[in-house]
Amino acid sequence: MLRGLVKLTWLEIKIFLREPMGAVGTIVIPVAVFVGLGRVAGRTLSPGTLSDPSTSFGASSVWVRIILPVFAALLIALSAVVSLVTIISIYREGGILKRLRATPLRPATILTAHVVVKLLFTAATLALLVLAGKRYYPSGVNVSVWSATVALLISTWSVLSLGFIIASLVPTARFAQPIAAAIFYPMVALSGLFVPLASLPPGLRAVARLLPLTYAVSLLKGIWEGEPWFAHAGDVAALAVVFAVCVAISSKVFRWE
Amino acid sequence: MTAIRPPVVQVSGCRKTYGSLVALDEVSFDVVDGEIFGLIGPNGAGKTTTMECVEGLRRPDRGTIAVLGMDPFRDVYALQQRIGVQLQQAQLQKRITVWEAVDFWASLYRRPASDGRRLLDQLGLAEKRNAWFMTLSGGQKQRLFIALALINDPDVVFLDELTTGLDPQARRAIWDLVRDIRSRGKTVFLTTHLMEEAERLCDRVAIMEHGRIIDIDTPDRLVARHCPERTIVVTTEDAGAEQRFRELPQAQSVTRHGARLTIEGRGDDLVAAVIDCVSANRIRVSDFRTLMPNLEDVFLRLTGHSIRD
Numbered sequence: 001m002l003r004g005l006v007k008l009t010w011l012e013i014k015i016f017l018r019e020p021m022g023a024v025g026t027i028v029i030p031v032a033v034f035v036g037l038g039r040v041a042g043r044t045l046s047p048g049t050l051s052d053p054s055t056s057f058g059a060s061s062v063w064v065r066i067i068l069p070v071f072a073a074l075l076i077a078l079s080a081v082v083s084l085v086t087i088i089s090i091y092r093e094g095g096i097l098k099r100l101r102a103t104p105l106r107p108a109t110i111l112t113a114h115v116v117v118k119l120l121f122t123a124a125t126l127a128l129l130v131l132a133g134k135r136y137y138p139s140g141v142n143v144s145v146w147s148a149t150v151a152l153l154i155s156t157w158s159v160l161s162l163g164f165i166i167a168s169l170v171p172t173a174r175f176a177q178p179i180a181a182a183i184f185y186p187m188v189a190l191s192g193l194f195v196p197l198a199s200l201p202p203g204l205r206a207v208a209r210l211l212p213l214t215y216a217v218s219l220l221k222g223i224w225e226g227e228p229w230f231a232h233a234g235d236v237a238a239l240a241v242v243f244a245v246c247v248a249i250s251s252k253v254f255r256w257e
Numbered sequence: 258m259t260a261i262r263p264p265v266v267q268v269s270g271c272r273k274t275y276g277s278l279v280a281l282d283e284v285s286f287d288v289v290d291g292e293i294f295g296l297i298g299p300n301g302a303g304k305t306t307t308m309e310c311v312e313g314l315r316r317p318d319r320g321t322i323a324v325l326g327m328d329p330f331r332d333v334y335a336l337q338q339r340i341g342v343q344l345q346q347a348q349l350q351k352r353i354t355v356w357e358a359v360d361f362w363a364s365l366y367r368r369p370a371s372d373g374r375r376l377l378d379q380l381g382l383a384e385k386r387n388a389w390f391m392t393l394s395g396g397q398k399q400r401l402f403i404a405l406a407l408i409n410d411p412d413v414v415f416l417d418e419l420t421t422g423l424d425p426q427a428r429r430a431i432w433d434l435v436r437d438i439r440s441r442g443k444t445v446f447l448t449t450h451l452m453e454e455a456e457r458l459c460d461r462v463a464i465m466e467h468g469r470i471i472d473i474d475t476p477d478r479l480v481a482r483h484c485p486e487r488t489i490v491v492t493t494e495d496a497g498a499e500q501r502f503r504e505l506p507q508a509q510s511v512t513r514h515g516a517r518l519t520i521e522g523r524g525d526d527l528v529a530a531v532i533d534c535v536s537a538n539r540i541r542v543s544d545f546r547t548l549m550p551n552l553e554d555v556f557l558r559l560t561g562h563s564i565r566d
Contacts, residue, residue: 007364011350011357018352018389091350099347102312103365104337 004105008113016117026079026121027128034072035132069129070193070220073148076125077156077216078188080118081163082180087114088167089176098257107254115160119153126152151223155216158239159184161246162212168254184213191217212242262290265413265444266311271320273306273468280306281317282468288413293435293445295459297452297552303468304448305345308417311446312342325412338367341406343399345417345448351391355382355401358390359408366409376404380434396427403434414438416447420454432458452552462552464559471559476552483558484550487527489520491535492544501538505530516543 017023088111091097100110130145163180170176189195190204191213197205208214219235229236266288273281281303288294296304309315311322313329313336322329327336349358359373377383380400385393393401399419406414416435420428435458438445449455455462456476463473472479491498494516502511502520507527512519520531528547535542557563 004365007361011353011361014357015350015352094348095344095346096348096350098314099344099349102314102337102342102344103362104334104367105365106334 005109005113005116008105008109009116012113012117013120016121023121026076026083027125030072030076030079030125031128031132034069034129067193069224070217072129073126073152073155073220073224074188074191074193074213074217076122076129077152077159078184080122080156081159081184082177084114084118084160084163085167085170085176085180086173089170089173092255092257093172095257101256107256108251111164115157118160119156122156123149123153147223147229148220151219154236154239155220158212158243158246159216161243161250164250165246165253168250187211187213190214193217193221212239215239215242262292264289265325266294266446267321267323268307268311269321271307271310271317271322273303273310273315273317279468281310284320284465284468284470286463286470286473288444288446290444291439291442292460293439293447293458295455295462296446296448296465297450297455297459297462297556298465299450302465304450304465305417306468307465308415308446308448312340312415313337338409339412341409341411341414343402343406343414343416343419345421347402349390349401352389354387354389355393356386358401359386359404362405362408368409373404373408376407379437380404381430394427396423396430399423399427399431400434403431407438411443413444413446416445418448418450420449420451428454452556456552464552464556466560479552479555480550483555485523486550487522487524488548489528489531490544490546490548491518491520491531491540491542492516493518493540493542495540495542497538498540501534501540502531505534 088097091100097110101107126149127145130148162183166176166180166183170179190200190208190211192208197208197214200208215235215238219232219239222232222235223229264287266286268287269285271281271284272279284303284307296307298304306315310317311324311329313324313333316330324336325339329336353361355377356373359377363373374383377386380403382397382400382404385397390398390401403416403419406416419435420431423431432454435445435447447458459476461473461475462479464471464479472483474482491502499511499513499518502508502518505520505522505527507522507524507530508520509522510520520527522530534540535545553563
């Protein structure tokens with residue numbers, strides 16, 4: 001079945017690139033926005049003030065150095081999720097899933113192919129982002145492209161698995177995007193990226209601890225700040241658990257039509 | 258004839274309900290090797306449900322199904338290697354090309370696949386091999402789905418409402434393709450709500466309504482069994498003809514509209530009797546037509562309503 005998976009993945013990449021907004025929406029726009037912001041920020045902030053946290057420029061430098069890249073990374077992950085949910089529901093609505101089901105292809109192969117496509121585009125976008133960041137962002141950003149990419153892939157993979165459940169259940173493409181957005185944007189708000197977890201009310205904090213995005217943000221932030229991987233083993237474990245649980249649920253509830 | 262060939266599809270006592278709706282009710286039938294078998298009936302009769310149960314896409318609540326000796330649920334992946342399926346209302350990715358679809362499908366099967374290029378040639382799609390699916394016409398899409406159903410050189414081909422939405426010309430072309438499949442020794446199991454299609458294409462048909470099979474036989478025998486009436490329309494200036502026809506024992510009624518006489522009776526004898534009468538009495542006729550009932554009439558007789566209602 002591996003041959004089917006490789007062929008389907010390659011096919012879906014080609015089909016995705018033929019979409020009028022396919023590559024532009026996933027790769028070009030995030031990188032362009034990031035680079036644009038970086039140039040603006042780079043002009044406003046001189047390198048000296050960036051490394052000094054005592055100045056007000058120093059505070060905004062944390063924003064530029066850490067929060068903005070992590071936020072950009074999250075948006076890439078979320079766009080992968082929304083795009084996965086949308087494409088699966090379009091395939092279901094159009095009877096494409098049904099047609100694929102009447103072949104020796106197994107459902108896991110179909111989902112895996114789409115996940116691999118999304119991850120490949122996510123990795124490509126992120127790699128470009130980091131490279132662009134090195135060029136345009138002030139010094140002090142010293143992230144390994146590999147570490148950042150792997151961290152984002154782990155995060156995306158886990159967040160995508162939440163997308164599986166939505167994708168398995170949503171009846172039509174028209175509902176898919178708003179439902180995905182309604183679930184994921186509040187998760188971003190609670191993820192600890194903008195408001196530290198410690199300053200959340202206890203109830204919300206408990207909710208935040210159950211959400212995979214919280215661990216994704218912790219991992220991405222840490223790796224982006226140059227922390228070692230072992231410091232984030234807990235995050236990686238939490239993301240793995242989320243992935244396993246979500247895959248188990250979605251394989252139970254997956255609907256072909 | 259067909260009875261000595263082994264059945265490739267055996268369905269017995271299948272029942273399927275969705276809530277309080279009984280979709281299939283004690284459905285039983287066999288499809289024998291090398292025939293074109295048609296399941297006919299109006300939309301919502303349970304044709305697609307029956308076919309999807311046989312294909313292993315749905316599981317009946319009760320009853321047994323065997324396809325090529327295999328259980329469509331337990332042996333679903335083994336079975337899919339040996340059957341070809343065309344589904345109602347299926348689509349492919351909008352921007353997949355004809356060739357990519359054929360090539361991908363071929364890669365999914367273990368059996369040495371049919372030559373994709375030759376298949377596209379035969380189905381008249383060779384020029385469209387690089388066209389996106391979304392740009393194909395309805396007939397071209399259906400031909401592509403036939404190609405995909407044949408790609409693994411299957412023993413049984415399932416075709417669900419194959420020509421729905423096609424214009425008459427495209428429909429006829431597809432009929433020829435289906436006869437072609439049979440002539441290559443394959444078994445074809447199709448559904449249709451078009452009586453003309455069933456009549457022209459099928460060796461045997463099962464008439465289905467409200468989830469039940471009402472009768473199964475060749476189209477000719479179904480007509481003979483359920484609609485034995487014959488109507489003959491004769492146009493003649495001969496003033497004595499009407500009385501001669503009335504005297505025939507096989508004729509039940511004779512009505513006149515100007516020079517046109519309509520003779521109604523039962524059985525094949527009627528036609529012979531009228532011809533003999535015309536010839537024995539030297540009646541000069543300018544027109545002679547026999548109106549045969551068809552499957553449409555059989556359906557009306559069996560269910561009390563037209564299939565189009």
